[in-house]
Amino acid sequence: MNSEVLVKEICxxxxxxxxxxxxxxxxxxxxxxxxxxxxxxxxxxTQVRSLADNVEELIEKKLGLxxxxxEGVAEGRWAVLDxxxxxxxxxxxxxxxxxxxxxxxxxxxKVD
Numbered sequence: 441m442n443s444e445v446l447v448k449e450i451c452x453x454x455x456x457x458x459x460x461x462x463x464x465x466x467x468x469x470x471x472x473x474x475x476x477x478x479x480x481x482x483x484x485x486t487q488v489r490s491l492a493d494n495v496e497e498l499i500e501k502k503l504g505l506x507x508x509x510x511e512g513v514a515e516g517r518w519a520v521l522d523x524x525x526x527x528x529x530x531x532x533x534x535x536x537x538x539x540x541x542x543x544x545x546x547x548x549x550k551v552d
Contacts, residue, residue, distance in 0.1 A: 443475040443525035446503065450528055453498040454480045457491050459530070475525045482532055485516025491530045492519040499523070 447464050454462050460481035468475045482488035492513045499505050509522040518535045521528040 446499070446505070446523060446526050447476045447478060449499060449502055450478050450495055450523075450526060453495045454478070454491055454528075454530075456498075457487075457494045459491050474522075474527045476527075478526060478528045480528070480530050482516075482530055485532060488516040488519050488530050488532055489513055492521060492528075495521055495528060495530075 451462050451464060460483065462478065462480045465477045465479065466475065467473070467477055480491065482491050492510070496507055496510070499507075505523060507521045508524055509520070511520045513519045517532050519528075519530040521530075
C-alpha cells in the first residue's frame, strides 16, 4: 500500500465529517516512525470520537486496512490512529493548541 494513497483517503474521510484544519506532514526524512502525520481538529469530544470512528470505518471498507493501534478515542480530547506508515492525530481545540504538532514536525500541507 502506497502511503500517499492512504493519506489521501484518510484526509477525504476526515473532510467528509467536517474536520477542522486538516494538515498532512511528510516526516519521512525526520523520523522512522512513519512517512506521514495527519493532524485534524474536532470542535467537541463527540466530534473527535466520530472523526476517528469514520476514518477507521472508511479505510477498512475502501482499502481493507485495519488500524494497528488506537489510543485516546474514548476520552475524545486527542485520538491517535496508527496505520504504520501514516499516523492520524485528531485533537479538540485545547489539546491541538497545547501539543501543536505542526510546530514540532514542521509546517504541513493544508488539505482542502
